[in-house]
Amino acid sequence: MNYNICTPLPADTYRWTEEIILRGGQCKRRKEIYKLMVKSKLDLSTGEVKNVLRTNVYPTIMKVGIRTLKSLKDGQILIEAGTTKEINKLSQTIKDKCGGELEVTVPQLRKPRMVINNVPKDTTVDNLEETITAQNPELDLEPGEIDARFIYTTKRGQTKTVTSVGPETRRKLQQKKLKIGRQICNVADYLVAMRCFKCSRFNHRHKDCRGEEACPLYAAGHKLRGGSAFTEQYKCINCIT
Numbered sequence: 001m002n003y004n005i006c007t008p009l010p011a012d013t014y015r016w017t018e019e020i021i022l023r024g025g026q027c028k029r030r031k032e033i034y035k036l037m038v039k040s041k042l043d044l045s046t047g048e049v050k051n052v053l054r055t056n057v058y059p060t061i062m063k064v065g066i067r068t069l070k071s072l073k074d075g076q077i078l079i080e081a082g083t084t085k086e087i088n089k090l091s092q093t094i095k096d097k098c099g100g101e102l103e104v105t106v107p108q109l110r111k112p113r114m115v116i117n118n119v120p121k122d123t124t125v126d127n128l129e130e131t132i133t134a135q136n137p138e139l140d141l142e143p144g145e146i147d148a149r150f151i152y153t154t155k156r157g158q159t160k161t162v163t164s165v166g167p168e169t170r171r172k173l174q175q176k177k178l179k180i181g182r183q184i185c186n187v188a189d190y191l192v193a194m195r196c197f198k199c200s201r202f203n204h205r206h207k208d209c210r211g212e213e214a215c216p217l218y219a220a221g222h223k224l225r226g227g228s229a230f231t232e233q234y235k236c237i238n239c240i241t
Helices: 046-056 085-099 128-134 167-175
Strands: 017-022 026-031 035-039 067-073 077-081 102-105 113-116 145-152 159-165 177-180 183-189
Touching: 035 046, 035 085, 046 077, 046 085, 046 102, 077 085, 085 102, 085 159, 102 183, 128 177, 159 167
Parallel strands: none
Antiparallel strands: 017 026, 035 077, 035 102, 067 077, 113 159, 113 183, 145 159, 177 183
């Protein structure tokens, strides 16, 4: 019997989130999608990588449903399934049977980051979680739920702490005021735009950049330190193209 990695996922194995999205007056539930990335260690083409997978990985026998199997522009293969368990099972099987030819990566979602404003100046990344847990028992926080990343001071002298938290903890902290020391501190999402150091455009890092070098101050074809310009000459590469 021939098995194909593209075996469709049975309808009853879809798992839905509890979140309800309102669109056009109708309630819709959003499907959860779990992914893994496969790339060649031997400079194989995406077609050859798919052939290796079809030869060695049999989702029907594994009782795993594949929702998506497609080639990406960067030479990787994207595989999507309906549950974390299925993705982990696929990942381990590919490592065991194709480890010499293929490399498997399961993308990890970044934890949300939140900024705590106006924290006491004697606060440190080491004592922040303990202080918040002790002084805010109504939040029912467990050890490890708040990971203080760094502390910085604004030009106005206000001390802020950026923390990494899980989705559940974020919901607990949203629109809350935390008691820290003798201060009452507001909490908000910490949002920073990702900008490439090479081409000065947004939403990717320099190591993934395929664009041309551009100065972030006036869009010329060199690094920031490669030239100088008057303030009235400043222009943004994102705005002029």
